[in-house]
Amino acid sequence: MKRLGVINGLRGYAILGVIYFHLIGVFFNQPGWYSLNIGEIPIFPFTYLGHGWLGVDLFFILSGFVLYLPYANGNRELKTIANLGSFYKNRATRLLPLYYISLVISIFFIAHESNIHEWLFWKKMILMFTVTFNFSKETFIPSYNYVLWSLGIEVLFSAIFPLLIWFILKKGIIKLCIIVFYFSFIIRVISGFYPEYNIAPHLNIIKDSLFGRLDDFVIGMLLCHWFVTNWKQKYFEQYSKIIFFFSLVVITIGCYFSDYIFLKYLPSYLEPLINTIFQLGFGLLTLSILHMKTNAIHFLFSNKLIQLTGMMCYSLYIWHGNMRMVFMADYSALRIVTYLIFLFSLSFLTYRYIEFGNKKIEDILPKSDRDL
Numbered sequence: 001m002k003r004l005g006v007i008n009g010l011r012g013y014a015i016l017g018v019i020y021f022h023l024i025g026v027f028f029n030q031p032g033w034y035s036l037n038i039g040e041i042p043i044f045p046f047t048y049l050g051h052g053w054l055g056v057d058l059f060f061i062l063s064g065f066v067l068y069l070p071y072a073n074g075n076r077e078l079k080t081i082a083n084l085g086s087f088y089k090n091r092a093t094r095l096l097p098l099y100y101i102s103l104v105i106s107i108f109f110i111a112h113e114s115n116i117h118e119w120l121f122w123k124k125m126i127l128m129f130t131v132t133f134n135f136s137k138e139t140f141i142p143s144y145n146y147v148l149w150s151l152g153i154e155v156l157f158s159a160i161f162p163l164l165i166w167f168i169l170k171k172g173i174i175k176l177c178i179i180v181f182y183f184s185f186i187i188r189v190i191s192g193f194y195p196e197y198n199i200a201p202h203l204n205i206i207k208d209s210l211f212g213r214l215d216d217f218v219i220g221m222l223l224c225h226w227f228v229t230n231w232k233q234k235y236f237e238q239y240s241k242i243i244f245f246f247s248l249v250v251i252t253i254g255c256y257f258s259d260y261i262f263l264k265y266l267p268s269y270l271e272p273l274i275n276t277i278f279q280l281g282f283g284l285l286t287l288s289i290l291h292m293k294t295n296a297i298h299f300l301f302s303n304k305l306i307q308l309t310g311m312m313c314y315s316l317y318i319w320h321g322n323m324r325m326v327f328m329a330d331y332s333a334l335r336i337v338t339y340l341i342f343l344f345s346l347s348f349l350t351y352r353y354i355e356f357g358n359k360k361i362e363d364i365l366p367k368s369d370r371d372l
Contacts, residue, residue, distance in 0.1 A: 009301030011310030021052025064220025106144035188272035236291035250281035307366035315347035
């Protein structure tokens with residue numbers, strides 16, 4: 001299956017956003033850190049600086065797109081037990097080796113902590129090695145590697161993906177999207193009644209569970225379906241630039257909406273809508289770039305450097321949290337540069353030899369547009 005270069009590019013920007021948020025965004029991640037008032041309305045001109053975490057939202061959508069692509073275009077199918085076994089084998093081979101290697105290394109960061117009781121330690125071990133840590137409030141954000149919470153959701157999505165394919169074969173993808181959208185939205189509404197499950201400014205273990213975020217994945221599948229079936233192709237090709245800039249407006253509105261709710265300018269019961277706004281924005285962004293002809297905007301998402309960053313996103317995501325703990329004793333320019341050099345170097349090695357160790361190097365490097 002040929003790669004879609006701009007999807008790799010989108011993943012590249014997503015992982016850069018997450019790295020920025022965890023590295024430098026700590027200085028800007030509080031909504032309203034800088035504001036201007038127009039009358040009684042606060043304006044946040046640098047709202048994007050506090051929303052690097054949106055890379056995770058984009059990852060969820062793109063994961064649905066990429067995972068569904070070979071089934072949408074007919075290159076693979078999930079109709080037999082053999083198909084099912086092959087799917088789970090491929091997903092386990094793709095995700096688990098690097099995860100377990102990083103987990104074993106991560107354990108050394110907490111093994112010396114004297115306040116960890118023996119039972120709590122082994123409970124965490126069991127949950128981490130069975131990739132079920134998202135089901136516990138204590139381990140939803142793992143102390144061993146705090147960024148792994150979203151990877152746990154990705155693994156759970158892979159686990160139920162065949163069920164979604166089965167439903168699509170029976171009822172169609174539109175019905176699936178309608179059901180999942182309302183179900184996930186209700187889950188996020190319910191989470192608002194349980195603030196005790198807020199474990200970070202933007203995280204709630206109900207809202208950000210598999211079922212609270214399942215619509216992100218399924219919307220990615222719908223985008224893939226529309227792309228493969230050429231839905232509204234002429235429209236998106238003709239107005240791709242307009243749709244692109246409109247998508248940025250929608251994403252900006254989502255950032256402001258998030259800020260206003262966080263700062264209590266808007267009631268908290270509107271919070272479930274935040275995901276919906278970003279889904280619309282990222283969906284339009286993805287479709288516009290996929291249908292855009294070669295130009296400066298398209299180049300931003302299809303050049304080989306950003307593509308390679310996106311293709312390495314799994315390794316980059318796995319390592320960037322732990323390496324921050326090792327390198328970032330302070331936030332000097334030298335520390336940051338050293339951190340980034342080691343992060344990208346290590347990630348390329350694990351991308352090459354662990355994620356795709358059985359493939360030729362040319363098969364895991366970006367392709368030019370004419371090869372896509």
